[in-house]
Amino acid sequence: MEQGLDREWVARKLNIGREFVYLTQEQVKASGLTDGDILDLTEKALVAHGKKHVEMPAKIGLHPLKDTLMHAMPAYLPDSGACGIKWASCFPANRDRFGLLQTSGLLIFNDAESGWPLAVMDAIWITEKRTPAVTCVAAKHMAPADAATFGMLGCGVQGRAHVGMIERVLTRLETIFVHDVYEPAMDRLVEELQPKVKARIVKAKSYEELVKNSRVVASATAITSKPEPKIRDGWILAGQTLLMCDMHSLYEDITMKRADKYFLDSIEEHELFEGYGYYPDGLPRICGETGEVAAGLKKGRENAGELIACNNVGMAVEDMMVARAVFVRALEAGTGTRLPL
Numbered sequence: 001m002e003q004g005l006d007r008e009w010v011a012r013k014l015n016i017g018r019e020f021v022y023l024t025q026e027q028v029k030a031s032g033l034t035d036g037d038i039l040d041l042t043e044k045a046l047v048a049h050g051k052k053h054v055e056m057p058a059k060i061g062l063h064p065l066k067d068t069l070m071h072a073m074p075a076y077l078p079d080s081g082a083c084g085i086k087w088a089s090c091f092p093a094n095r096d097r098f099g100l101l102q103t104s105g106l107l108i109f110n111d112a113e114s115g116w117p118l119a120v121m122d123a124i125w126i127t128e129k130r131t132p133a134v135t136c137v138a139a140k141h142m143a144p145a146d147a148a149t150f151g152m153l154g155c156g157v158q159g160r161a162h163v164g165m166i167e168r169v170l171t172r173l174e175t176i177f178v179h180d181v182y183e184p185a186m187d188r189l190v191e192e193l194q195p196k197v198k199a200r201i202v203k204a205k206s207y208e209e210l211v212k213n214s215r216v217v218a219s220a221t222a223i224t225s226k227p228e229p230k231i232r233d234g235w236i237l238a239g240q241t242l243l244m245c246d247m248h249s250l251y252e253d254i255t256m257k258r259a260d261k262y263f264l265d266s267i268e269e270h271e272l273f274e275g276y277g278y279y280p281d282g283l284p285r286i287c288g289e290t291g292e293v294a295a296g297l298k299k300g301r302e303n304a305g306e307l308i309a310c311n312n313v314g315m316a317v318e319d320m321m322v323a324r325a326v327f328v329r330a331l332e333a334g335t336g337t338r339l340p341l
């Protein structure tokens with residue numbers, strides 16, 4: 001079990017109720033948390049969620065433009081004393097319109113004893129890292145351990161982070177196929193990641209080439225308010241594992257509905273999204289939550305022939321577990337700017 005946050009230790013470092021620490025993205029990164037640390041923290045958060053040992057209401061959101069979202073993501077994990085809220089946005093047109101990343105966010109980390117804010121930190125790096133960590137935890141339980149091929153749809157921030165982390169759980173990968181509608185994103189991924197991964201990275205010319213050649217397929221493209229299927233159901237093979245962080249945007253509804261097992265990270269959240277209209281044909285029959293599988297309460301892959309789909313839209317418990325570790329390390333190192341309340 002994670003240790004609770006030692007409030008007396010925090011109070012010796014920070015005048016709680018009078019000031020908070022502000023951490024820039026560089027200072028968050030300087031916490032020195034490794035991919036292994038993030039994977040470990042994310043798995044703990046998922047297990048706690050699976051055991052229902054967290055408080056995490058479904059994220060409410062704003063949708064200022066078509067296909068955009070801004071989410072309020074609060075969470076409290078009693079065992080670790082991780083408590084706070086992330087305010088995150090995904091605006092897919094940002095690259096073309098403003099030369100900005102599509103995903104941004106700020107996180108407020110709170111004292112669970114008094115409620116006062118302890119830190120405000122950039123959440124872009126935390127989101128970048130904990131999202132592929134969720135995919136990795138899902139892959140550990142749902143993908144065949146001997147998978148030699150992995151496909152990554154979307155080669156942006158998440159695509160690169162996924163390719164950088166996936167070999168931690170799929171240790172026998174020989175080939176990683178990547179595909180993106182934007183050629184420079186594929187080139188950047190190959191240039192940055194090929195020196196860091198053992199498997200050979202291959203640019204797939206089409207969705208079809210990627211999907212037909214990858215035993216495990218992950219997607220991180222754009223969440224569209226209505227699905228825009230690009231992947232034909234006929235290309236999907238028995239035994240494949242489909243891991244999504246962009247909802248069902250790229251898949252035909254029939255694929256999700258005919259999967260032998262369909263998991264998602266939070267039933268409550270996805271039902272809320274269904275209410276917003278994101279699943280116009282309705283959610284498939286749900287076998288359980290990713291955290292329940294991580295906690296061993298539900299079975300992931302049971303045989304090589306199962307088609308398994310897992311839809312993770314991202315949960316605040318993951319952010320808060322990582323933010324807690326960032327906060328503790330920042331206090332230890334004395335990094336960040338103290339700002340008066």
Ligand SMILES: NC(=O)c1ccc[n+]([C@@H]2O[C@H](COP(=O)([O-])OP(=O)(O)OC[C@H]3O[C@@H](n4cnc5c(N)ncnc54)[C@H](O)[C@@H]3O)[C@@H](O)[C@H]2O)c1
Pocket residue numbers: 090092095101102103127131153154155156157158159179180181182185220221222223230244245246312313314315
């Ligand atoms: N589930 C989560 O927890 C979570 C967290 C962060 C981001 N996301 C989602 O992940 C996705 C990617 O986020 P990011 O920060 O990496 O964005 P990004 O803009 O850095 O990368 C997205 C990439 O996908 C490509 N793309 C867009 N539509 C495509 C399509 N139809 N087919 C192939 N490629 C396509 C773009 O060209 C771009 O290179 C977004 O949908 C975002 O909402 C999910």
